[in-house]
Amino acid sequence: MAHPHDVPTSAQLLEAVRQWLERDVMPAVDARLQFHGRVAMNLLAMVEREIEIGPDQAIEHSQRLLTLGCADDSELAQRIKNGEMDDRLDEVRALVYASVIDKLQVANPKYLEK
Amino acid sequence: MVRTWQSRDVKTTAIVDALASDLSGVLGAREVSNLRRLTGGASRETWRFDADGSAFVLQRVRPGTVGGLKQEPSVLLMAAQHGVPVPELVFDGSASTALTEPFMIVRAVEGETIARKIQRDDAFGLARQNFCRDAGAALAKLHSIDVAEVSGLENEDQVVRYRDVLDFLNQPHPTFELVFHWLRAHAPVSQRHTIVHGDFRLGNLMIGSKGIAAVLDWELAHLGDPMEDLGWLCVKAWRFGGAAPVAGLGSYDDLFASYEQHSGIAVDADAVRWWQVLGTLKWGIICISQASTHLSGVMRSHELAAIGRRVCENEYDLFQLLEGEW
Numbered sequence: 497m498a499h500p501h502d503v504p505t506s507a508q509l510l511e512a513v514r515q516w517l518e519r520d521v522m523p524a525v526d527a528r529l530q531f532h533g534r535v536a537m538n539l540l541a542m543v544e545r546e547i548e549i550g551p552d553q554a555i556e557h558s559q560r561l562l563t564l565g566c567a568d569d570s571e572l573a574q575r576i577k578n579g580e581m582d583d584r585l586d587e588v589r590a591l592v593y594a595s596v597i598d599k600l601q602v603a604n605p606k607y608l609e610k
Numbered sequence: 611m612v613r614t615w616q617s618r619d620v621k622t623t624a625i626v627d628a629l630a631s632d633l634s635g636v637l638g639a640r641e642v643s644n645l646r647r648l649t650g651g652a653s654r655e656t657w658r659f660d661a662d663g664s665a666f667v668l669q670r671v672r673p674g675t676v677g678g679l680k681q682e683p684s685v686l687l688m689a690a691q692h693g694v695p696v697p698e699l700v701f702d703g704s705a706s707t708a709l710t711e712p713f714m715i716v717r718a719v720e721g722e723t724i725a726r727k728i729q730r731d732d733a734f735g736l737a738r739q740n741f742c743r744d745a746g747a748a749l750a751k752l753h754s755i756d757v758a759e760v761s762g763l764e765n766e767d768q769v770v771r772y773r774d775v776l777d778f779l780n781q782p783h784p785t786f787e788l789v790f791h792w793l794r795a796h797a798p799v800s801q802r803h804t805i806v807h808g809d810f811r812l813g814n815l816m817i818g819s820k821g822i823a824a825v826l827d828w829e830l831a832h833l834g835d836p837m838e839d840l841g842w843l844c845v846k847a848w849r850f851g852g853a854a855p856v857a858g859l860g861s862y863d864d865l866f867a868s869y870e871q872h873s874g875i876a877v878d879a880d881a882v883r884w885w886q887v888l889g890t891l892k893w894g895i896i897c898i899s900q901a902s903t904h905l906s907g908v909m910r911s912h913e914l915a916a917i918g919r920r921v922c923e924n925e926y927d928l929f930q931l932l933e934g935e936w
């Protein structure tokens with residue numbers, strides 16, 4: 497989608513902040529702040545990944561929901577809860593599993609290697 | 611070593627000095643020294659101190675916590691009487707106002723609670739070998755206690771409880787709905803009704819050089835199916851990155867064999883698995899709850915916010931756990 501912004505892109509801005517934390521801040525702080533610094537760097541890297549692969553994931557997720565006849569995850573969750581999906585649970589599970597993989601690709605791709 | 615993280619909450623030495631003085635009054639001790647705050651649970655403050663040459667731990671209810679200490683001191687006493695390794699209860703302050711909020715004082719047990727150190731440090735090699743044996747024995751003894759001996763413990767259906775929590779949090783998680791569906795369809799017929807520790811895992815166990823020195827953190831003790839404790843101990847989050855299913859340290863077979871040896875009761879592996887599934891789901895719901903603590907503004911923290919994006923790890927764990935079992 498077209499936008500009016502100049503470079504750096506939003507992902508590049510986040511990357512710049514993350515690298516500054518890693519290069520300049522982390523070596524200069526105590527162990528407790530280093531722990532919180534690592535959490536912060538992980539979050540920035542996560543959003544960088546979401547900016548990169550999120551748009552394609554959104555298209556695939558919409559397709560999954562369309563297949564199941566649900567507008568969003570709330571409706572899907574509600575219909576599973578109400579037993580309205582009981583006759584197609586294998587199909588529902590396969591599509592929900594695919595969405596869990598997509599969430600992990602953004603949140604923590606290393607988790608999939610274990 | 612014990613859990614020693616100096617809290618930022620300790621703002622002034624005046625507060626510490628006043629508490630030391632109160633403690634010396636409670637124990638009738640000549641001198642209270644080295645009083646320092648340790649990391650504690652959500653509803654408790656934990657302090658360590660020396661009194662007349664012996665080391666003690668104080669657990670005090672955080673101001674504003676509903677329900678006080680509940681049955682914790684009496685459960686601790688009961689567990690000790692039945693041979694479960696626990697810290698010795700020195701003072702039951704559950705009905706006392708000497709320290710403003712309800713409290714209890716136990717004798718300090720030396721050892722380590724940090725999972726990473728227990729899993730890796732050379733000093734715990736023997737403890738790692740003995741872990742399943744000790745865990746099976748401790749749980750078998752705890753579960754042998756006649757429930758008529760303790761009163762006031764909660765007796766709540768755990769599926770209903772976490773169903774309610776997820777509904778309250780109001781976040782859509784189709785995976786969790788699928789798992790609730792599975793849990794209802796596969797619920798084990800509970801064979802026994804016992805005291806359940808409720809949070810038996812690394813972090814809440816004091817590990818000495820030879821094995822489990824003491825079972826700590828009894829605030830979630832309740833009545834229920836004893837297999838809940840075995841299942842919770844095997845939840846992936848409590849392996850802390852280790853490969854072995856029991857606390858990242860041992861095998862199901864070793865845990866079950868020890869439990870059977872000390873209880874005389876055969877372990878139903880399917881029932882343990884069911885509780886492991888519920889435990890994994892429960893941890894996922896707790897993660898949603900922690901993120902909501904940040905989102906609602908109760909406690910703004912990027913660390914809590916990050917936990918919200920770890921819920922999908924639990925969802926993935928559940929799919930792995932239930933592969934071929936649906």
